[in-house]
Structures are given as C-alpha cells and as structure tokens.
Amino acid sequence: MKITPLSSMMLSSVLLFPTIGQACSSLAITDNKGHVFHGRTLELPEGLPSWVTFYPAQTAFQKKAPNGTAGAHYKSLYPILAITTPVYDDGDDHNMLEGMNGAGLSFSANMVPDATLTPLAESDYRESIPVTSLGEWALASFATVDEVRKAVDNGHFWSPVLTRLGGVKSPFHFGFYDKNGGSIVVETLNGKFHVYDNPTKVMTNGPDFPWHLQNLNNYTQLTNQDRSAATLGSMKVVQPDSGIVASDLPSSDTSVGRFIRGVYYTSYAPVAQSSGDAINILAHIMNRFDRMKNITTDTLGGETQKESGKTVSEYTVWTALSDLSDGVMFVRGYKDISYRKFSLQTFHDTPKPVFEKINDRDLAVPY
Numbered sequence: 001m002k003i004t005p006l007s008s009m010m011l012s013s014v015l016l017f018p019t020i021g022q023a024c025s026s027l028a029i030t031d032n033k034g035h036v037f038h039g040r041t042l043e044l045p046e047g048l049p050s051w052v053t054f055y056p057a058q059t060a061f062q063k064k065a066p067n068g069t070a071g072a073h074y075k076s077l078y079p080i081l082a083i084t085t086p087v088y089d090d091g092d093d094h095n096m097l098e099g100m101n102g103a104g105l106s107f108s109a110n111m112v113p114d115a116t117l118t119p120l121a122e123s124d125y126r127e128s129i130p131v132t133s134l135g136e137w138a139l140a141s142f143a144t145v146d147e148v149r150k151a152v153d154n155g156h157f158w159s160p161v162l163t164r165l166g167g168v169k170s171p172f173h174f175g176f177y178d179k180n181g182g183s184i185v186v187e188t189l190n191g192k193f194h195v196y197d198n199p200t201k202v203m204t205n206g207p208d209f210p211w212h213l214q215n216l217n218n219y220t221q222l223t224n225q226d227r228s229a230a231t232l233g234s235m236k237v238v239q240p241d242s243g244i245v246a247s248d249l250p251s252s253d254t255s256v257g258r259f260i261r262g263v264y265y266t267s268y269a270p271v272a273q274s275s276g277d278a279i280n281i282l283a284h285i286m287n288r289f290d291r292m293k294n295i296t297t298d299t300l301g302g303e304t305q306k307e308s309g310k311t312v313s314e315y316t317v318w319t320a321l322s323d324l325s326d327g328v329m330f331v332r333g334y335k336d337i338s339y340r341k342f343s344l345q346t347f348h349d350t351p352k353p354v355f356e357k358i359n360d361r362d363l364a365v366p367y
Helices: 008-015 122-127 131-141 145-154 209-219 244-248 255-268 275-287 303-308
Strands: 024-030 036-044 051-055 060-064 070-075 080-085 095-101 105-111 172-178 183-189 192-197 229-232 235-238 315-323 328-333 340-343 354-357
Touching: 024 105, 024 255, 024 275, 036 095, 036 105, 036 172, 036 275, 051 340, 060 131, 070 122, 070 131, 080 131, 095 131, 105 131, 131 145, 131 172, 145 172, 145 183, 145 192, 209 255, 255 275, 275 315, 275 328
Parallel strands: none
Antiparallel strands: 024 036, 036 315, 051 080, 051 354, 060 070, 080 095, 095 105, 105 172, 172 183, 183 192, 229 235, 315 328, 328 340
C-alpha cells in the first residue's frame, strides 16, 4: 500500500506536543482457556500520524549509535503486526509504540516522567539498542517475556534525545505480555533498565511501576458487590439503583487513577468463553479509558504555550485490541465507531513490509 510521505512542515506542526501529556493505558485479560488478550489506548494532545504495520519474518533492522556509527543489527525471527509512528526523529518514520509477533509476544510503550539511562562505554555502542527500539527488538527476537527479561538483563541500551518531543531523553517504559500469560514491565531505575513481574497485567504511566503496586494497598476495600442498603443511626437508607460500589474507584484520568481502574475492571470482568467474547469484553474495558477532546484542558508543555495562553486537550488517538494466540489486532481511531480487524494470517504470503494509515481523517495541520 502506497504511503504519501509527510513533509517536514507537517511533522513539525503535528508532533511538537507537550511531552508531559501522553497518557496511555495498557492491560490484559485471559479467557477460560488461558488465552491472553491485550488492550491499549494512546492519549495525546495532538493528532499523531500512525500506521498499522506488518513486517514479515526475516525483515532486517539496523540501528545507529549516538556517534552516528552502526549499532545493533538484527533480523526478525517472527512476523510482526504493530502500530508505528514517526515520533522518535531517528530517521525512521515507523517507530513501534505497540505490537505483537507471530510467537504470541506483545508490548506497549508508555511514557514516564524520568527514564534516562547511564551512558554506555564507547565499546558497548556497537551492539546497543536505542530505548525507542526496545519493543521492535523484542518482537523481532523473542517469543516469551522470560526471554525478554534475560535479554534486557544482558543487553546494552541508550537513550536517544527526541527532538520531536521537546528534546527529552526517551521517556518510556514498556509492558510485555505473552500468550502463556507472562507479563513484565521494563523501566529505568538509577540509570539502568530493571524488569518487574506484573501480577496485575496493567500498566499506565508514572510514578514508577513498584509505586503503583504498593499503592494498591490503599484500595483493599474495592469489590464489585453493591451494598445498596444500610442503617445509619436509626434510619434505614436504600440506594434507588445499582452501581454504588463504583464510588470507591478513582474518577480522574491521571495515571494513578487509571491504574486502579484497570486492575478493578480486569479483576471483575466476566471470564470470556471464546476469543470473540474476549475481544468484546476487552473492548468494553478499554471504553472505560476512552477520552474525548476538550473534557479536560491544561496549559502544560512549556513556557511558549503558557505565554501564548494555548491550552491542550488530551484525547484517545487510537485504541488497539490484540489476540495473542490467533495473531489478530483490532484498531479504532478517534473518529471511528467500530474497530478494523488486521491479522498476521492475512499477510502470510506478503514478502515486504506493509503500512496502512489509521487516522488520516484526524490530522488537522495548520500551515
């Protein structure tokens, strides 16, 4: 499929959004057979050019080191179905934010406030992976989260400066899931990547992931059982309808609030009896994180925006639902009501990468 190249003017207009405002929610559920289904939303204050992208097995990837020399080189062992963007400004218009491979491994890249890695020794850059390619490298090379864990522990990684994101250094952490039920989070601590088991299968943004797990101790009262009647003093009080239990859930769309809601909905959602049922349930869960434009606005993003008085409004640019066992991805853009279905099997005999634009209709580019 032919993709019209984006001009540098379009990219500068669309992609210079405030780095603090990228709120993403990633989570997974399992059906009655133990099959894993991974959902994710991407929230931004601007339309982001995005493609559903297919890479066949044996696709070659060449990374660059900070000094411009060649970095790691690898070929994909598996076919890959991903959502890619030109956001990283590394010479590649198709950096992965989300994806899965034919072995049943998937990942999400979400933003965190601080993710700077300690610079590598010069000799280590030859085999190094830029943080912005961590998900791509994992999908190309591994089948399970255990393989990712071992590779990250032994690998060399560096943080590119992202000029399209205001000059920050790769402010990302990564959630990985596999079709066997494995779930880990990879994020920076004290200048080094650390890998954490994820018993919740939920990941949002900052603070750090161990903080989110610790914060769950403040929500031991959560249950899906309504208590609709009580006696207060000598007066009997009764709820006129159901749903009072949800009053204990955080109502905000902050990272902390979304994490708690993600754990709640994945804990109490019905157990799916089929893959179609699981995708339907997952879509309902991800609707709880969908954000329309202008519901919350702020002036975050730097002195230029504050001086101009410009406000930004985060919204859900796209939502993705992935069936890790069957290699199927469903994608919905902001202006879409229904999901579009993509499958690794559809591209089985495709020898070259394929790029299909998600959100042409969402791009409003001022010139």
